[in-house]
Amino acid sequence: MRLGKKAVVAGVAALALALSACGSGGSSGSGGDGNGDGAGQGSTELLADYNPQPRDKVKDGGTVTLPITEVSAQQNTFQADGSAYTNQLWTWYNPQMMFFSPEGEWSFNKDYLSDVKDEEKDGNTVITYTINPKAKWNDGSPITWETFKTTWETNNGKNSKYIASSTDGYSQIKSVTKGADDKQAVVTFDGPWAWWQGLFNLVLNPHVDNPDVYNKGYLNKMHPEWGAGPYTIDNVDFKTGIVNFKQNPKWWGDKGKLDKLTFKQMEDTASINAFKNGEIDQTGVATKDRLAQVKDMPDTTIHRATRLYVGVFELNADRPVLKDAKVRQAIMEGIDRQTVAKIRFNGLDYSEKPPGSLNLLPFQDGYKDSFTEAGYKYDKAAAGKMLDEAGWTKGSDGIREKDGKKLTFELPLTGDDPSIIAQGKAIVSMLKEIGVDMKIKQIASADFSNVFSGGDWDAFLLGFTQSDPFGVAYMCQLYCSSSTSLNKSATADKADDAKIEALWKISDQKEQTEAGMKLEVEIMKKTWGIMPMWNGPSISVTKKGLANLTPEPYSGLDGFGIQPVQNFGWQK
Structure with missing residues (x-):
C-alpha cells in the first residue's frame, strides 16, 4: 500500500509499503x-x-x-x-x-526521461529530471514538468484532503518548478534528502489535481x-x-x-x-x-x-481490552513466533530466525533485531505476570477478566489455505495458555483491503512488502501518528513524528540508517502495536x-x- 516504498499484503502468510495479505x-x-x-x-x-x-x-x-x-x-x-x-x-x-536491479541499483527509464541530474545547492538536494520529448499520455497530452508537480502536491501532506498512503520523501520537497522548458522538472528539497531515488518512480497524470479525483x-x-x-x-x-x-x-x-x-x-x-x-x-x-x-x-x-516482506501481527489499541500497552506486550510475549513460523514453513525446506525490524530486512546492511532489543521475549510466565499486574485475573474458565469484561478479541484470517488456518489456531492455543481468548473470523481474500483499511478489527495478521532498499526513508509509514495505511494499531506517538523528521536531515545514508534503527528500538519499546513475525x-x-x-x-x-x-x- 505504498507509493513505492512499503506496501500492505493480505492474510497470514506484504516496506515501499503496500498492503498485502499474509x-x-x-x-x-x-x-x-x-x-x-x-x-x-x-x-x-x-x-x-x-x-x-x-x-x-x-x-x-x-x-x-x-x-x-x-x-x-x-x-x-x-x-x-x-x-x-x-x-x-x-x-x-x-x-x-x-x-531497480534485484540488488537495488537504481536507473531511469529512457522511454520517459533523457537525463536525471542530482546536486547540492545551498544545502538543499536538487534533482533535475529532463523528460523524453516523445513521452506523452494516452490522451495525447505531453508528459511535462507538471506531472512531477502534481505527484508532489497530492502526496506531500500539505493538503489533508488528499488521503495519501504516504507522504514520506514528498513532504521533504520545497518546490517543483519548470526547468529550461516544459520538458524539464526541477525538484528542490528542503535541506538534504538521502533517498531521492525512491521518489517519482510512479507518477500521477495532471488530471488528478483535486482531492475528489484523487x-x-x-x-x-x-x-x-x-x-x-x-x-x-x-x-x-x-x-x-x-x-x-x-x-x-x-x-x-x-x-x-x-x-x-x-x-x-x-x-x-x-x-x-x-x-x-x-x-x-x-x-x-x-x-x-x-x-x-x-x-x-x-x-x-x-x-x-x-x-522482501515482513509478516506482522497488529493489535488495535483503540479496542478497550487492548488499550493498555502492557496488555499488548503480554499478548505478544505469549506468542511463540518460532513455532508459528514452523507451521507456516512446514514442507518448504526453509527456516529462519524471526525478524526483528520493520525498517530493514535481515540481509540488508545495518539490520538489527530491534524487537528483541526493545524487550520482547517469548515467556508465558512473564506474560501472565504482566496481565496480573494490569488487573486481568483468570476466571473459572481460565480466561482473564477485569471489571466484569473478558480478555477476548477477534482475529480475521484472509483466504482459505489450510496453513493459514493452522497458524491462526496455533496462536489461539498459545494465548489461551496465558488466559487470553482470541477468536478467529474467516474473511474472503477479496475483502482484505476493505476490512483492514476500515479498521474494524481487534487484531490482524498481514504483511508489509518493500519496493526498494531505502527502508529508513519510510519510517513514517510505520511509526508516525499521521500514518493511515500500514500502522493501524493506534499506538503511534506524535512525539516520534518530530524525531523521524529530524532523522531525515542526516545526509549520509549509512548514518541515517544507524540512527533510524536506534529510534525503532525506542518506539517499539513503548508502543507494542506491531510484532514482526516472519520474512519467508x-x-x-x-x-x-x-x-x-x-x-x-x-x-x-x-x-x-x-x-x-x-x-x-x-x-x-
Missing part, C-alpha cells in the same frame, strides 16, 4: 516452496530467481493469465486505501519512470486515458475481478512482448486448481499443500527467491518458459527489481 500465495509472486533444493535457510542473503532473459530471447506475441488476491476497489496506487495489488495493476498501464476518481474504475506505457486496459470487471491488458498503439518505445495479459481475482484454493488445470500460468506455492500439488507437474518450473521465501510455480517474471514492485521473485513490463513473456 496468505499462501494466490497472487503471482507470493509464496514459499520447498522442492528440496537445499536453498532453504533464508533471510541472510538476497536470492533472485525470475528467469531473466534479453528481449531477443523472448517470443513476440502470446498471452499470459495470472491470479491476483484482489482487484482492489481503490485503483489509485497513491491513495491510502490502495494495496500492493493496486500497485501491481497500476504498473502495467502507467509510466515506469525508474527501474480519492474517488479511481474507485472501481481505471483510467487508461491518463496512463502511458507498452500496455493499456482492454477491459476490467470489478464484480468478477478480471482485468485484461492489451498492446498500447500509442506507445513509442519497445513493444510489449505479449498480445494480452489477464489478471483474475482468486482465492488460494481456486488459484492452485486453476494452475493444475492449465487456466493460469503462474501461482504462489507458499505452503506444503500447495507445493505438493505442483512439484511433480511436467513442463513447469518452481522459482524460489528472497521475499517467495516461491512460485510457472509454466515452463515464462521469462522476466514479476517486473512490477511487490511481486516477489526478483528482489528489489523493477523491470520493464514489456520484456515479460514466453522464452523462445
Whole structure:
C-alpha cells in the first residue's frame, strides 16, 4: 500500500509499503516452496530467481493469465486505501519512470526521461529530471514538468484532503518548478534528502489535481486515458475481478512482448486448481499443500527467491481490552513466533530466525533485531505476570477478566489455505495458555483491503512488502501518528513524528540508517502495536518458459527489481 516504498499484503502468510495479505500465495509472486533444493535457510542473503532473459530471447506475441488476491476497489496506487495489488495493476498501464536491479541499483527509464541530474545547492538536494520529448499520455497530452508537480502536491501532506498512503520523501520537497522548458522538472528539497531515488518512480497524470479525483476518481474504475506505457486496459470487471491488458498503439518505445495479459481475482484454493488445470500460468506455492500439488507437474518450473516482506501481527489499541500497552506486550510475549513460523514453513525446506525490524530486512546492511532489543521475549510466565499486574485475573474458565469484561478479541484470517488456518489456531492455543481468548473470523481474500483499511478489527495478521532498499526513508509509514495505511494499531506517538523528521536531515545514508534503527528500538519499546513475525521465501510455480517474471514492485521473485513490463513473456 505504498507509493513505492512499503506496501500492505493480505492474510497470514506484504516496506515501499503496500498492503498485502499474509496468505499462501494466490497472487503471482507470493509464496514459499520447498522442492528440496537445499536453498532453504533464508533471510541472510538476497536470492533472485525470475528467469531473466534479453528481449531477443523472448517470443513476440502470446498471452499470459495470472491470479491476483484482489482487484482492489481503490485503483489509485497513491491513495491510502490502495494495496500492493493496486500497485501491481497500476504498473502495467502507467509510466515506469525508474527501474531497480534485484540488488537495488537504481536507473531511469529512457522511454520517459533523457537525463536525471542530482546536486547540492545551498544545502538543499536538487534533482533535475529532463523528460523524453516523445513521452506523452494516452490522451495525447505531453508528459511535462507538471506531472512531477502534481505527484508532489497530492502526496506531500500539505493538503489533508488528499488521503495519501504516504507522504514520506514528498513532504521533504520545497518546490517543483519548470526547468529550461516544459520538458524539464526541477525538484528542490528542503535541506538534504538521502533517498531521492525512491521518489517519482510512479507518477500521477495532471488530471488528478483535486482531492475528489484523487480519492474517488479511481474507485472501481481505471483510467487508461491518463496512463502511458507498452500496455493499456482492454477491459476490467470489478464484480468478477478480471482485468485484461492489451498492446498500447500509442506507445513509442519497445513493444510489449505479449498480445494480452489477464489478471483474475482468486482465492488460494481456486488459484492452485486453476494452475493444475492449465487456466493460469503462474501461482504462489507458499505452503506444503500447495507445493505438493505442483512439484511433480511436467513442463513447469518452481522459482524460489528472497521475499522482501515482513509478516506482522497488529493489535488495535483503540479496542478497550487492548488499550493498555502492557496488555499488548503480554499478548505478544505469549506468542511463540518460532513455532508459528514452523507451521507456516512446514514442507518448504526453509527456516529462519524471526525478524526483528520493520525498517530493514535481515540481509540488508545495518539490520538489527530491534524487537528483541526493545524487550520482547517469548515467556508465558512473564506474560501472565504482566496481565496480573494490569488487573486481568483468570476466571473459572481460565480466561482473564477485569471489571466484569473478558480478555477476548477477534482475529480475521484472509483466504482459505489450510496453513493459514493452522497458524491462526496455533496462536489461539498459545494465548489461551496465558488466559487470553482470541477468536478467529474467516474473511474472503477479496475483502482484505476493505476490512483492514476500515479498521474494524481487534487484531490482524498481514504483511508489509518493500519496493526498494531505502527502508529508513519510510519510517513514517510505520511509526508516525499521521500514518493511515500500514500502522493501524493506534499506538503511534506524535512525539516520534518530530524525531523521524529530524532523522531525515542526516545526509549520509549509512548514518541515517544507524540512527533510524536506534529510534525503532525506542518506539517499539513503548508502543507494542506491531510484532514482526516472519520474512519467508517467495516461491512460485510457472509454466515452463515464462521469462522476466514479476517486473512490477511487490511481486516477489526478483528482489528489489523493477523491470520493464514489456520484456515479460514466453522464452523462445
